[in-house]
Amino acid sequence: MRVTRQTIDVLVAFLEAPKAWTHGYDICRSTGLKSGTLYPILMRLAEAGLLDARWEANEAGKPPRHLYRLTADGLRYARDLERPRRATLKPATS
Amino acid sequence: MSFPRRFAAILLRVAVRQSNDWAVAMRNELDAVEDDWAAMQWAVGCTCVIVKHAATEVLSGVAVAAAVLAVCIGGLSRLVPLHAVTAQWLTSIVLPESVFIVAALALWRRRRSTAMGFALSAVLLVAHVCLWVTASAQTPQPSLETQKLSYFIGTWHADGEMKASMVGPAGKVTNVTRNEWMLNKFFYLTHHEEHNTAGTFQIVSVTGYDPKTKQYVSYEFDGQGGMGRSTGTVNGNTWTWTSQFMVGKDTVRSRSTVKPTSASSYDFTWEIAPHGTDWTLVQQGKATKS
Numbered sequence: 001m002r003v004t005r006q007t008i009d010v011l012v013a014f015l016e017a018p019k020a021w022t023h024g025y026d027i028c029r030s031t032g033l034k035s036g037t038l039y040p041i042l043m044r045l046a047e048a049g050l051l052d053a054r055w056e057a058n059e060a061g062k063p064p065r066h067l068y069r070l071t072a073d074g075l076r077y078a079r080d081l082e083r084p085r086r087a088t089l090k091p092a093t094s
Numbered sequence: 095m096s097f098p099r100r101f102a103a104i105l106l107r108v109a110v111r112q113s114n115d116w117a118v119a120m121r122n123e124l125d126a127v128e129d130d131w132a133a134m135q136w137a138v139g140c141t142c143v144i145v146k147h148a149a150t151e152v153l154s155g156v157a158v159a160a161a162v163l164a165v166c167i168g169g170l171s172r173l174v175p176l177h178a179v180t181a182q183w184l185t186s187i188v189l190p191e192s193v194f195i196v197a198a199l200a201l202w203r204r205r206r207s208t209a210m211g212f213a214l215s216a217v218l219l220v221a222h223v224c225l226w227v228t229a230s231a232q233t234p235q236p237s238l239e240t241q242k243l244s245y246f247i248g249t250w251h252a253d254g255e256m257k258a259s260m261v262g263p264a265g266k267v268t269n270v271t272r273n274e275w276m277l278n279k280f281f282y283l284t285h286h287e288e289h290n291t292a293g294t295f296q297i298v299s300v301t302g303y304d305p306k307t308k309q310y311v312s313y314e315f316d317g318q319g320g321m322g323r324s325t326g327t328v329n330g331n332t333w334t335w336t337s338q339f340m341v342g343k344d345t346v347r348s349r350s351t352v353k354p355t356s357a358s359s360y361d362f363t364w365e366i367a368p369h370g371t372d373w374t375l376v377q378q379g380k381a382t383k384s
Contacts, residue, residue, distance in 0.1 A: 025127055035136045036142045039120055039140065040147075043147075065123060066122070
């Protein structure tokens with residue numbers, strides 16, 4: 001799977017609440033990505049088995065929204081990717 | 095509802111098909127976007143993703159269809175005799191077209207865009223065949239008489255004897271004649287070089303069939319600045335070419351015959367009649383195609 005800086009941003013965003021289900025628009029806001037960038041990444045992650053997706057229970061009068069959460073593999077993968085990034089950031093942040 | 099939000103809603107309604115979960119997910123997220131301009135940006139971004147995704151799938155269908163077509167034309171058509179027109183049509187058109195249609199129908203529910211790629215390929219193949227057939231029907235084709243000239247196409251080496259006559263002393267004659275099709279195989283161009291007892295002669299000519307006069311015609315130009323016209327007929331498998339040329343003030347009639355003895359050899363004679371009907375043999379020999 002192609003891993004871009006934006007993909008890592010998305011994975012890191014999921015790591016902030018690894019067990020929680022998140023909406024697409026919320027990920028956009030937390031990462032600053034546009035919808036045209038975010039959704040191809042989500043599709044690729046889902047296709048690779050790193051992301052779970054499910055429909056939110058219907059609220060009256062509102063269309064159901066998609067929810068996303070990393071799978072166990074996705075979590076492992078995200079942490080592996082995040083580790084070197086955190087190591088690189090450390091001197092700058094300390 | 096503000097203009098940007100209405101625009102966003104319409105855009106996503108047009109772009110999204112219910113069968114695609116991701117597209118529906120993108121569309122349904124629109125209500126969560128509070129700002130109207132942000133909603134429009136969201137819709138444009140999502141539409142780009144949907145269109146790009148669909149285009150990729152359509153192209154994947156087209157690519158697979160192209161591979162099928164290549165296998166049919168490049169592989170299967172070589173397994174059947176090339177001269178069999180029906181077999182060529184079957185392997186190059188009917189078989190791939192059937193595969194495209196079956197694939198499009200099979201994938202229509204599960205992978206609509208890929209199926210559309212196959213359907214598009216099927217339409218393009220049919221359109222191509224229709225255009226080709228129409229163009230072929232409109233293009234004039236060389237007549238059967240013209241096609242008989244194909245026997246002469248190629249390079250011929252001739253050896254013969256020259257008799258003593260008004261065109262030169264007796265001796266050996268050799269010549270090389272190179273004939274090649276031109277102008278959609280309606281005519282052939284000849285480069286002819288002859289060595290005989292009178293010298294070396296180079297002739298360029300253009301030969302074809304004239305349906306109006308129902309005879310073969312050849313226009314010749316030689317290295318001495320001369321030009322002439324011969325007319326030809328074919329009787330059985332013997333070709334006879336007649337022409338006339340001037341010697342001083344006299345008109346000399348010329349007659350040459352070509353009698354094929356195989357696909358790559360013929361016997362030839364050249365006779366002249368200086369006074370009208372007194373035909374005299376000037377040359378005779380054999381030619382072979384290399």
